[in-house]
Amino acid sequence: MAGVYGLLPLGLKVYRKIENIVREGMNSIDGQEIMMNVLQPRELWDETGRFSEISEIMYQFKDKNGKDIGLAPTHEEQVTDIIRHHIKSYKDLPTSLYQIQVKFRNEPRAKSGLLRGREFMMKDMYSFHVDEKDFENHYKKVGEKYLDIFSKIGLKTKYVAADGGIFSKYSHEFQVICPTGEDTIYYCDKCDFAENKEIAKVKNDDKCPKCDGKIIEAKSIEVGNIFPLKNKFSSAMGAKYVDNNGSEKDLIMGCYGIGLTRALAAIVEVYFDQENNMMIWPESVAPFDVEIISLEKNKEAEELYEKIKDKIEILYDDRDISAGEKFAEADLIGAPKRVIVSEKSLKSGGAELIDLKSGESQIVEIEEIASVL
Ligand SMILES: [Zn+2]
Structure with a gap:
């Protein structure tokens, strides 16, 4: 009704x-x-x-x-x-x-x-x-x-x-x-x-x-x-x-x-950003502090998740669906920070850490992610 x-x-x-x-x-x-x-x-x-x-x-x-x-x-x-x-x-x-x-x-x-x-x-x-x-x-x-x-x-x-x-x-x-x-x-x-x-x-x-x-x-x-x-x-x-x-x-x-x-x-x-179909929640009320997106189901993402899941609120997306679908949903869920672990990011030296609010993106070594977050 x-x-x-x-x-x-x-x-x-x-x-x-x-x-x-x-x-x-x-x-x-x-x-x-x-x-x-x-x-x-x-x-x-x-x-x-x-x-x-x-x-x-x-x-x-x-x-x-x-x-x-x-x-x-x-x-x-x-x-x-x-x-x-x-x-x-x-x-x-x-x-x-x-x-x-x-x-x-x-x-x-x-x-x-x-x-x-x-x-x-x-x-x-x-x-x-x-x-x-x-x-x-x-x-x-x-x-x-x-x-x-x-x-x-x-x-x-x-x-x-x-x-x-x-x-x-x-x-x-x-x-x-x-x-x-x-x-x-x-x-x-x-x-x-x-x-x-x-x-x-x-x-x-x-x-x-x-x-x-x-x-x-x-x-x-x-x-x-x-x-x-x-x-x-x-x-x-x-x-x-x-x-x-x-x-x-x-x-x-x-x-x-x-x-x-x-x-x-x-x-x-x-x-909510209508133009980009994207939500970025204020940190104080965000459903999750960080979303970790694992592409190609790599073990580095899994290990990272296990290591920090008790310290901050994380949504871990390791589903077997396309990268495009994962990103589109992550945009709507609106965690203010995003960590992408992919073959590409690993080749560049770690995971890609994105601060959605400022739009800043950087590659951070997997071991360093926890302390950076
Ligand atoms: Zn006045």
């Missing part, structure tokens, strides 16, 4: 690397990982009125007992339910909980493969604070960490001001500039000013409102967003804490999402 994809072995390897980088990032800003549920009872969502409010995007159905169930497109209700049972005092705050989980969204425009799916993987974090000031500090910290995470997985992102929706004045998106993107942003060519088209007060070629730079219009892919939630959920659901004067107050909340499968797809959009 449209908007529903699985991941095959190579895609899953890349996905796991993205996931781990995101997880490390969340842990580094004191996020605690939890696992919430996909199946959601209607009663919980009726507390905020959202079972009806978002019924267009939430898959909803009745179970065999006639009970209304929804598949979670987001988890504010459940995480607020958890918190109201566990947080009592200002001494328990602030706290941040996150999960990495499958989400379902009845997307009317399911297209562009993994970029806009109906079933997709997401990291969603929720933070809880005593007041707006504490929240603002955390929001800023998460924003900076997101830029760092995206850069680690090879995505250069803009921190873009966006609409806050129904419960906040503002939110921020993390946008990757890409001609195939569905969003439009306006950003400054000199400073960090950037706005989503939906709220932008500037247009292409305008002077930047913050500096003497120029505004540029660009298509982009949204890979993450962060949102102030204020007390919308805590107030509706009675998630309160007792402050240091003994009075009860609503928790102040924020939520922070990263589309993990979408980030994977965005990396392909940015790094």
